[in-house]
Ligand SMILES: Nc1ncnc2c1ncn2[C@@H]1O[C@H](COP(=O)(O)OP(=O)(O)O)[C@@H](O)[C@H]1O
């Protein structure tokens with residue numbers, strides 16, 4: 001009998017090392033926010049799809065909420081429209097809303113579904129309109145400045161916040177072994193579509209589904225400090241200070257906000273991880289230290 005190759009031994013060792021994590025997370029729900037900035041190339045997208053399929057096969061229930069900000073921006077650009085953001089939120093007029101719905105609910109959603117299915121999973125794509133999943137209300141932003149007597153209210157158009165989530169359709173899909181892939185579009189009481197920041201949807205989804213983990217895949221190593229060094233575990237008490245110092249800004253603002261809300265509402269941990277690293281999801285789930293920035297309730 002020939003001895004197993006070094007490669008076969010390594011594979012066996014790796015699988016055995018994953019066993020305690022698989023046991024710990026079996027039957028648990030993980031909400032994974034797949035940011036548009038992490039959908040960089042084919043290899044990464046295929047790697048992400050494989051990670052998700054493997055999770056499902058070992059009995060973990062992944063629920064994907066995706067973004068697509070850069071993809072919306074590039075179609076807008078082709079149409080001769082500039083992207084404008086206020087406090088990390090896209091200013092969304094009626095025309096932009098049409099583009100958002102086409103890109104998120106169409107192109108991006110179906111691409112992710114297709115990749116997962118090609119790797120042997122059974123993914124189903126939804127927007128917040130399907131099964132009345134995400135009810136939205138209009139988001140109004142506040143700007144405060146020393147020269148203002150009272151905070152100024154800024155109207156950024158068809159931008160929503162999550163008013164409620166009815167997870168019925170998600171439970172139905174998960175229980176039937178499907179992997180839900182959700183685009184962050186909500187529906188208002190008036191039946192209108194609302195563009196919702198994907199981090200906000202992912203955070204609320206994790207809360208409502210009582211998820212074990214919220215994984216936020218983005219295009220940085222995690223949350224970085226003023227020197228550009230990775231913060232491996234965020235001290236929640238320091239967040240306000242980091243925002244005031246300008247260390248946390250732009251797209252990181254909603255990410256940190258939703259992660260803190262999620263862990264304060266029962267989600268065990270939230271992780272901001274680098275989606276540009278191949279198999280980032282596996283590395284985070286199946287290693288002790290994880291990767292990126294860990295956020296947990298105080
Ligand atoms: N302290 C910080 N650490 C890391 N990234 C930060 C920080 N503050 C702001 N950012 C910005 O937030 C971005 C991630 O948010 P965003 O562009 O919305 O990504 P995604 O599409 O993944 O949601 C980073 O690329 C970076 O430019």
Ligand SMILES: CC(=O)N[C@@H](CCC(=O)OP(=O)(O)O)C(=O)O
Pocket residue numbers: 034035036037066067068069070072088089090100159160184195196197198199251
């Ligand atoms: C209101 C708002 O800003 N909506 C986002 C929705 C997509 C998103 O959040 O995409 P990422 O996760 O890739 O940034 C947008 O229009 O860009």
